[in-house]
Amino acid sequence: MKGHSGIRFFCAATAAYLMLQPVAHAAEDQAPATGDTLEEITVTAQKQQYVGTVPAKDVPQNVQTLSGATLQEVGITRLADALDLVSGVARQNSYGGLWDGFAVRGFAGDINVPSGFLVNGFNYGRGFGGPRDVSGVERIDVLKGPTSALFGRGEPGGTVNIITKQPQFTPEGSVMLEGGSYSHFRGEADYTTPLSRRLAVRMNGAFEDEDSFRDTVHARKETVSPSILWFLNDNTSVSYQFAYTHQEIPFDRGVVAVNGKLGVIPISRFLGEPADGPTKTNDYGHQLQLQHDFNDKWGVLLGAGYRTTDLTGYGETPELVTSRQPFFTDGRTLSRQRRYTSYDTKDLVLRGEINGQFDTFGITHHVLVGADYDDFKFNNFQTRSRPPALSTHPTFAQQNAIDIYNPIYTPASLLPATTSLVFNQYERDKTTGAYVQDQIDVTDSIKLRLGARYDDFSQSILTRATNVTTRQNPDSFSPQVGIVYEPTKSISVYFSYGQGFRANTGQDYYGTPFAPERTESYEVGAKYVSPDQGITSSIALFKMSKDNIITADPVHSGYVIAIGTAESKGVEFDVSAKLPYDFRLLGSFAYVDAYSTSSVLDPDFGKVVATGDPLINIPELSGNLILFKDFSVMEKPANVGIGVNYVDKRLGETGTTFTLPAYTLVRLMGSVHLTDDIELSGEINNLFDKTWYANSYAALWVQPGAPRTFKARVRYKF
Numbered sequence: 001m002k003g004h005s006g007i008r009f010f011c012a013a014t015a016a017y018l019m020l021q022p023v024a025h026a027a028e029d030q031a032p033a034t035g036d037t038l039e040e041i042t043v044t045a046q047k048q049q050y051v052g053t054v055p056a057k058d059v060p061q062n063v064q065t066l067s068g069a070t071l072q073e074v075g076i077t078r079l080a081d082a083l084d085l086v087s088g089v090a091r092q093n094s095y096g097g098l099w100d101g102f103a104v105r106g107f108a109g110d111i112n113v114p115s116g117f118l119v120n121g122f123n124y125g126r127g128f129g130g131p132r133d134v135s136g137v138e139r140i141d142v143l144k145g146p147t148s149a150l151f152g153r154g155e156p157g158g159t160v161n162i163i164t165k166q167p168q169f170t171p172e173g174s175v176m177l178e179g180g181s182y183s184h185f186r187g188e189a190d191y192t193t194p195l196s197r198r199l200a201v202r203m204n205g206a207f208e209d210e211d212s213f214r215d216t217v218h219a220r221k222e223t224v225s226p227s228i229l230w231f232l233n234d235n236t237s238v239s240y241q242f243a244y245t246h247q248e249i250p251f252d253r254g255v256v257a258v259n260g261k262l263g264v265i266p267i268s269r270f271l272g273e274p275a276d277g278p279t280k281t282n283d284y285g286h287q288l289q290l291q292h293d294f295n296d297k298w299g300v301l302l303g304a305g306y307r308t309t310d311l312t313g314y315g316e317t318p319e320l321v322t323s324r325q326p327f328f329t330d331g332r333t334l335s336r337q338r339r340y341t342s343y344d345t346k347d348l349v350l351r352g353e354i355n356g357q358f359d360t361f362g363i364t365h366h367v368l369v370g371a372d373y374d375d376f377k378f379n380n381f382q383t384r385s386r387p388p389a390l391s392t393h394p395t396f397a398q399q400n401a402i403d404i405y406n407p408i409y410t411p412a413s414l415l416p417a418t419t420s421l422v423f424n425q426y427e428r429d430k431t432t433g434a435y436v437q438d439q440i441d442v443t444d445s446i447k448l449r450l451g452a453r454y455d456d457f458s459q460s461i462l463t464r465a466t467n468v469t470t471r472q473n474p475d476s477f478s479p480q481v482g483i484v485y486e487p488t489k490s491i492s493v494y495f496s497y498g499q500g501f502r503a504n505t506g507q508d509y510y511g512t513p514f515a516p517e518r519t520e521s522y523e524v525g526a527k528y529v530s531p532d533q534g535i536t537s538s539i540a541l542f543k544m545s546k547d548n549i550i551t552a553d554p555v556h557s558g559y560v561i562a563i564g565t566a567e568s569k570g571v572e573f574d575v576s577a578k579l580p581y582d583f584r585l586l587g588s589f590a591y592v593d594a595y596s597t598s599s600v601l602d603p604d605f606g607k608v609v610a611t612g613d614p615l616i617n618i619p620e621l622s623g624n625l626i627l628f629k630d631f632s633v634m635e636k637p638a639n640v641g642i643g644v645n646y647v648d649k650r651l652g653e654t655g656t657t658f659t660l661p662a663y664t665l666v667r668l669m670g671s672v673h674l675t676d677d678i679e680l681s682g683e684i685n686n687l688f689d690k691t692w693y694a695n696s697y698a699a700l701w702v703q704p705g706a707p708r709t710f711k712a713r714v715r716y717k718f
Contacts, residue, residue, distance in 0.1 A: 060482025106594025129283025146498020251315025279313025
């Protein structure tokens with residue numbers, strides 16, 4: 001880490017993220033779940049790819065937006081915590097805290113790799129750069145429902161798009177220092193200024209260092225991003241953003257359920273080895289975009305993104321001694337294998353889009369026509385030290401085991417060498433896509449959307465140990481249709497249908513590549529915006545099906561399997577409201593019923609998944625409610641708030657009846673301005689110190705949530 005000390009100092013002092021904010025979103029930020037009131041502004045930024053210029057109320061799908069101001073007010077700095085505020089989003093496997101995993105409306109994609117998301121419209125979820133920090137975020141858009149006809153390679157439940165802040169042509173900046181429980185320290189800085197009438201720059205970054213409620217666990221993170229925005233003339237602009245993030249996080253598989261029961265050992269109990277040290281991740285990202293407007297109706301967007309990531313480190317993984325049993329005969333000695341993991345990825349994205357508007361016979365068409373190309377390269381290397389079978393080597397089988405009730409950690413010099421090869425593969429995925437969309441204003445109150453996307457996908461996976469390469473080259477046509485009816489200016493109802501396509505990464509235990517996921521989605525809903533825009537709300541009913549869904553392999557530890565087909569259906573409700581007496585309300589609710597619709601047989605063990613089994617980590621009921629009260633202290637603005645988050649019980653391991661218990665968490669928040677430029681704020685999370693479990697990969701690997709914690713911060717704006 002010595003080589004990073006200069007970066008850490010730089011991050012703690014200054015920082016930056018480029019936001020490519022679309023012109024059309026000046027009104028869209030009042031979508032449900034923001035709670036923010038936006039002023040009308042003159043936007044001097046670039047548009048977003050795939051979005052176009054159609055107002056949110058005319059879009060036949062549920063769109064939820066979290067503004068950066070809302071995240072700051074609630075005290076959120078991580079993507080996983082931000083998505084807790086979004087209806088129908090559930091936490092998934094985070095690979096021992098090393099990446100972000102989430103499901104939208106019941107579907108999560110491949111839980112053995114990070115969940116997919118976009119940053120400024122660029123694919124940013126396929127690498128291994130660690131959990132996403134939200135410093136420098138202008139807003140997070142969650143576009144629900146059948147969007148794959150345009151975005152491609154997405155989940156049918158929804159697409160998460162992080163929009164970062166852009167350089168401004170008025171100088172401004174801020175510095176923030178934060179402290180809290182478990183020696184938590186965080187610093188953020190942000191500064192933007194024009195260099196000329198047409199050129200502006202921004203620098204944003206953050207540094208974080210903290211212990212954990214987990215014994216011996218310590219983590220640190222540094223991120224920095226410079227960006228520029230250059231208007232070549234009144235109609236042409238170029239933007240560039242570079243982003244660097246380095247994180248050090250111990251590999252932590254959480255706690256183990258004893259005979260299917262949680263809570264037998266404390267949530268603080270670390271079952272790894274401190275001497276393994278942290279797993280280190282690096283993330284380097286470049287985004288370049290050119291926008292040219294031919295006139296006030298037609299324009300073109302050209303973009304290129306290139307991202308490299310790497311993840312390296314050692315970690316301990318609990319495993320089964322016999323079928324379904326991780327403990328030896330004493331009931332307390334846990335079997336473990338030690339793994340060394342080295343992942344590195346390179347991802348090149350090219351894209352272009354023409355957007356425009358024209359009339360035919362008095363009917364207005366809003367058209368998008370575009371194409372994109374994605375070239376993803378993945379080196380996957382993993383070795384391990386695995387104890388011999390208990391039946392053949394009873395004396396040596398307990399090597400690298402640990403007593404879960406009285407753990408005695410091993411010095412680094414005595415940890416076993418990881419000499420047994422697990423993976424040594426090189427995967428290359430190339431996707432070429434083209435899409436078209438036409439939003440037709442049939443009348444002032446009826447809008448029709450027609451769209452389609454074509455994807456040509458090629459995948460090759462080289463297993464270096466055998467020098468065998470497996471290949472597949474599927475393609476897909478994904479149509480989309482939607483209609484919006486607005487009986488009044490405040491109410492709109494809609495219906496949408498779409499098909500989707502998403503390529504899967506990797507192979508199963510037997511070396512078979514996974515066929516791509518194919519999806520079909522239906523959604524019907526309604527939106528309401530009060531005449532004064534003080535209340536926005538939406539309700540959506542959905543039904544989705546997916547083929548070739550991937551989940552944790554309940555038989556072969558550390559692998560995933562395709563469980564055939566699955567279905568998800570449910571309802572979501574979101575509301576954001578300004579109430580009398582300076583109260584503000586932010587609420588969301590979801591009912592999701594996600595389950596397998598086919599059975600899966602393992603060649604060695606027989607049936608492992610049955611029709612009707614629920615999908616892992618998906619609660620049927622979940623909800624979030626935040627209430628703020630605004631007031632003044634010595635004529636300076638202040639507020640207090642309370643938040644309640646409820647998550648229902650969830651399946652904790654595929655092919656079993658093991659479940660994670662439901663939980664309800666309460667947080668308190670507050671802020672006060674000492675001057676116009678200095679603000680004090682803070683929050684208490686998990687106010688009643690409840691024991692809760694965020695997600696699970698298996699009964700052996702359950703991730704506990706944090707107990708009661710507090711944070712306090714001071715922010716200076718200039």
